[in-house]
Amino acid sequence: MSVPEALGRRSQGDRVRGTAFYVLLLVSVTIGFLLLGVLLVDVFRKGIGYVDLTLLNEPNSSDPNKAGAGPAIRGTIYMMILLLVFVVPIGVGTALYLEEYANRERWYNRLLEINIQNLAAVPSIVYGILGLAFLVRGIGLGQVLLAGALILTLLVLPTVIVASREAIRAVPDSIRQGAYALGATQWQVVWRQVLPAAIPGIATGSILALARAIGETAPLLLVGALTYVAVNPTLLGSFTALPVQIYQWIARPQEEFRILAAAGIIVLLAILLTMNAFAIWLRNHYQRRW
């Protein structure tokens, strides 16, 4: 039985274009995957043997067999905690103001919005220079952990604000109206309905922003993340961070330090992937359907 003309296949040209486009998409995906795969395999092959307690605990040393990244890892973790404490209240507060309170008709609110969008695009080295000029020298904080955490706060603040705004905007207006109609004040509507409903989105966005900050090297070098710190970092003491340590090891001529750098990268990746996995889990677990 033959197929009637009208139900027959589309023209050759249409099908070729469709297939070509599909292949193009596959190639794009493959390039991304391959690059990441090669990088990971290379790093793991070189560095996995050096990931041990010495690496995780000991301070840096001129002897590659004794050198570790203990203070750097702890410096990174302390900075993440400080960063979280600084960036979440300021970021969520700004987002709440812009979404729930600000009158868009006012010029200063529009200025604020444009400012935040532009800040997100400023290169991190510029933040580093700001930190050096303003925090380290200007107010005389010195080259300390707190200065590093503050400068990373500025760096990721726009990202957290944007992510939080999107999460807040995703809360349907019908929820706000329902709460207002019961005699809730604006404070009660925001605090008891909008914010709890937006928290999964805010948390996911903040973690991803934090994951970006964790790999930053340039601004930290400028505010003085030293490469040799034998003691555990303190709030107002000199400090170093994992990416800075990796950078310093790679710059060394000895082959052993390059391998050590690969091991450091594995630790950094492990921290990063754990954070991202947590963000994904949060998103899936608390995702709301309206």
Next chain:
Amino acid sequence: MSDMESAPSAPVTIAGMDEKLLAERRGTGSSTRRDVLFDVADLRVEYSGVAALKDVTLEIYKNHVTAFIGPSGCGKSTFIRCFNRMNDLIPTAAVDGRILYHGIDLYGPDVDSVEVRKRIGMVFQKPNPFPKSIYDNVAFGPRVLGWKKNLDERVEEALRHAALWDEVKNRLKASAYSLSGGQQQRLCIARCLAVEPDVLLMDEPASALDPISTTSIEDLMHELKREFTIVIVTHNMQQAARVADMTAFFSVEVDEERDHRTGILVEYDQTPTIFTNPSDKRTEDYVTGRFG
């Protein structure tokens, strides 16, 4: 059911209202058969300077169901939102004219819109339960008002009033989203009742529901009007005919030149009169299905 009888007769207090004046207005001396609850005069609502509704004058009676009907864009939803000052939430909206509630101007300078909304509850077109448990949905109103005592009893009463208790009593901790659309809408009604309002405003409460759920909402209105005053917007004329004691028909006045559409009140009367013997040609055309 009868344990909530005290609710509607509780003293009306709106910030800035003179208690004595209120008592006078509500006094038994002026016992007309129909007590006026809202007295609306020359009401006009504008969005960004363009009138959405104008020249509305009518009275709404206590313990009656009053329906607003009319074609889309006739301002009936805009109008119902004037009664609990929901239009305040739209920055570009401006309300002009007068709405007296128990003789007090709702838009008076000392009246707090938050207090108004506490007395005058609202149910929306699409069920909008909060993303919380069934219990927390009903308890939200009492909680924001600081009524912490006997919360469990209050929630149960409200759910019983909304004819939902038997269906949810064993799963109060379940998400409100696990309920069907009709149940969600009754939950929203229960949520309103939990703050012991005086009036229930319903903006097309059944338009997103199936016929069976619609019937249950309508039956509920018959029950509730004994204790509350109900104002309902509906685009379903049969629904107005079934549930309402009084019906107001709104229409649209089109300004072709400036492309403005303004709602006007055409006729307001007892429901049977509106549907069987309207005095305005436009009402007759609408209710007989020749227009809209």
